Each structure stands twice: as structure tokens, then as C-alpha cells.
Amino acid sequence: MAEDLISGRLRRRIRRDFPDTDAARGIVGALRILAVELEDSGQSTERLLTAAVLIAAGDVERFRRAIRLARTDWRDLLMAGGLGDDFERVLDEELGPR
Secondary structure (H helix, E strand, O other): OHHHHOOHHHHHHHHHHOOOHHHHHHHHHHHHHHHHHOHHHOOOHHHHHHHHHHHHOOOHHHHHHHHHHHHHOHHHHHHHOOOOOOHHHHHHHHHOOO
8 A cells, every 4th residue: 555655756866865675675675664664643644755866866864764753753854854734746846847
């Protein structure tokens, strides 16, 4: 189920930011788990997961910190990832059009 929650455009961004296949696979796996953990937030899954990827900026350790932040308070994750306000525009800018 959670696998389908990672959009195609977010997968493309992950491959771009994490060119190492194993790292990208690990990022996707962690995002699947996070999607399930945050499904009760009432927020767009793509928005939440993208925030973690944007915070990471291609760095696995930064990604781990973003996941910890998400588990502490998903609202802080969105703000730190630049997806607090006007997030649909930011998603399109960062991931490309749907």
C-alpha cells in the first residue's frame, strides 16, 4: 500500500538527489514506512515525504534527521522542508508538474 503513496515525480527526485542505487532504495523504503506512520496526519502524503527529501538535499544523514523530525512533529517537517505554505506551487517547482 505505502509503495503507491510515493509519486512518480517524487521517485524521480529521489533518483536525482541520491544517484547511488542502494541509497535511493533505502530512502524509498524509509519513506514507505514514514507514509504509514503519518497517514493519520490528514496531510498530503506527497507533501510530507517530499519535505523529508528536500531537507536531505542528497545527504543520507540529513535525511535521517528529517525522518526523526517527522516522527517528532510533522508540522515542523513541513516548515523545515519549505512546504508550510503555498505547498502545491513548491511541489511543482521542486518535483515538476504532475
